[in-house]
Amino acid sequence: MSGGRRVLVVVGAVVLLAACGGTSRSDFEAEIQSRGGGLGSGLALDALAALEAELGEVPPLRSFTMTNGQVSMEVLVPGTDDQVDTYRYGTSGLYGGGGLSAPTPVTGVGGAQALRRSLFRTERVAFDEFDQVVDTAIEEADLEGGYAQTLRVDRATERPRITVNVTSPRESVQAQFRVDGRPLRTGDG
Amino acid sequence: MRFWKWFFILLGPALLALFTAVMLMVAYPNALKLAAPTLCADDKPDAFVVRYDVQTSDGTGTNFTLFCMSERGEIEEIGTWEPLLILFAITAAIVYGLIFLLWLVGRIRKMAGGEVDPMMPPTDPLIMSADQILARPAEDPFEAMQRDQENPPG
Numbered sequence: 001m002s003g004g005r006r007v008l009v010v011v012g013a014v015v016l017l018a019a020c021g022g023t024s025r026s027d028f029e030a031e032i033q034s035r036g037g038g039l040g041s042g043l044a045l046d047a048l049a050a051l052e053a054e055l056g057e058v059p060p061l062r063s064f065t066m067t068n069g070q071v072s073m074e075v076l077v078p079g080t081d082d083q084v085d086t087y088r089y090g091t092s093g094l095y096g097g098g099g100l101s102a103p104t105p106v107t108g109v110g111g112a113q114a115l116r117r118s119l120f121r122t123e124r125v126a127f128d129e130f131d132q133v134v135d136t137a138i139e140e141a142d143l144e145g146g147y148a149q150t151l152r153v154d155r156a157t158e159r160p161r162i163t164v165n166v167t168s169p170r171e172s173v174q175a176q177f178r179v180d181g182r183p184l185r186t187g188d189g
Numbered sequence: 190m191r192f193w194k195w196f197f198i199l200l201g202p203a204l205l206a207l208f209t210a211v212m213l214m215v216a217y218p219n220a221l222k223l224a225a226p227t228l229c230a231d232d233k234p235d236a237f238v239v240r241y242d243v244q245t246s247d248g249t250g251t252n253f254t255l256f257c258m259s260e261r262g263e264i265e266e267i268g269t270w271e272p273l274l275i276l277f278a279i280t281a282a283i284v285y286g287l288i289f290l291l292w293l294v295g296r297i298r299k300m301a302g303g304e305v306d307p308m309m310p311p312t313d314p315l316i317m318s319a320d321q322i323l324a325r326p327a328e329d330p331f332e333a334m335q336r337d338q339e340n341p342p343g
Contacts, residue, residue, distance in 0.1 A: 021218035022240030022253050031237070035262030042232065042263055069264045092266035094241060094254060131261065147262075 025094075029068075036138055037147035038068045039164075041130040047071035047089035048122060050100040054087070060119040062109070064153040066130075069095040074106055076119055081112040120160035120179070125153055129181030130162075136183060137164035137175035144168055153179065202288055206281035213280070214273055218253040223279060224272035229257035233265055 023031075032038045043066060052058050055078060062074035062084050069092045077083040085103035090096045109115050134148045146168040153162050161184065162177040176184040213220045218238045225236030235258040243250050255267040 021216075022238045025239060025241055028237055028239045028256070032258070032262040032264065035258070035260060038259075038262035038264055040259075040261050040263055042259070068262075069266075092256070092264055093268070094239065094266055095264070098266060134261075 032068060033145070033147040035147075036134065037149060039066050039130070039134050039148045039151045041128045043069070043071060043091065044127040044130050046091070047073065047100075048127060050089050051075065051087055054100055058122045060121050062106075062115070062118055062154070064122075064125070066151040067149065070097075075103070076115075077103075082109065082115055084109045084115070118155050120153070120155050124160065125162075125179045126181045133162055133177050133181050134164060137166050137177075140175055140183070141166035141173040143171055143173060146171075146173075198288075202284040203281055206284045207277055209284075210273060210277040210280045213276060214253065214269075220276060221253060221255045221269070221272040224255065224267075224275035225257065227275055228255070228267045228271055230265065233257035233259045233263060235260075 044064075047066075048058055051073060055075075057078065059076045059078050062076065063072075064074075065072045069090055071089045073087045073089070074084050075087055077085050084106040086106055087103055088097065088101040090098050090101075092098060109118075130151065134151060138146055138148055143166060146166045148164055149167045149172075150165045151162065152165075153160060155161070160179050162179060162181070164175045164177070166173045166175060178184055218240065221238045222236045225234075229236060237256045237258060238253050239256055241252055241254070243252050252269065254269050255272045257265045257267060
């Protein structure tokens with residue numbers, strides 16, 4: 001074998017052994033998106049269970065926001081009426097951290113009176129219907145390559161609502177639901 | 190000496206298995222997927238080995254981590270260490286299995302035709318085994334003769 005060819009074989013072997021294998025992060029994320037975005041009941045219920053294990057109860061929430069593999073919960077600090085902490089729960093160290101994080105205080109929540117109007121109890125929210133909620137949102141958005149990017153429960157208006165953000169490379173659509181999982185039509189109160 | 194013999198018989202294959210498992214992971218990261226049936230939950234059966242870059246003190250390194258995914262795209266990261274441990278267990282089982290098979294073949298051959306056991310040390314008369322080297326030297330016949338002359342037996 002000539003010297004040049006030998007070098008080529010060695011370089012080829014090194015490339016074959018060292019550079020191949022594994023899925024790149026972008027391909028992995030594209031796979032998640034092609035399956036709908038990875039939001040659903042399983043992650044939501046796991047996050048609530050972790051919060052309950054930490055606090056002994058699930059206090060009223062100010063918001064519940066899900067993204068891929070991550071849940072962020074703004075929680076009324078037990079024993080107070082004007083303090084809110086954020087807890088994060090995740091299933092991956094690569095995507096924001098695994099397990100339940102330590103609480104971080106939230107600023108600007110207003111006084112007890114204002115805060116009470118923006119809190120909701122978790123018993124009212126059908127977390128086990130989130131699979132259906134997300135599927136409906138993606139179906140109704142009808143975007144090419146669309147996937148559910150975020151799901152948020154909060155009480156921006158009088159009643160708490162579930163808002164699902166369905167996005168695609170060219171467009172984003174928001175779908176709103178009642179907390180029991182029923183779709184909210186325009187004009188619904 | 191017996192201690193060292195068993196030490197190498199037991200620990201040697203384990204070290205070989207560890208080396209093989211680590212090399213497998215580095216050369217073919219998808220080998221970590223072998224651990225997926227054990228480590229992934231039933232509702233997240235699809236395994237992905239994700240490659241990502243990390244900053245180290247002397248530049249950029251590449252890490253591999255095992256993810257399990259559900260059909261809805263929900264993910265759970267398993268990490269690197271647990272799959273590597275399972276890869277090591279599988280490799281170790283294969284290496285020990287091969288050694289056991291070799292030992293068994295040797296035994297059967299020995300029982301069948303008295304042939305040489307491949308696990309036994311060589312019996313070349315010019316090569317001394319460690320046991321032979323360390324054994325008490327046999328009595329020198331010349332010394333025995335001299336002693337007999339000084340104190341004639343009988």
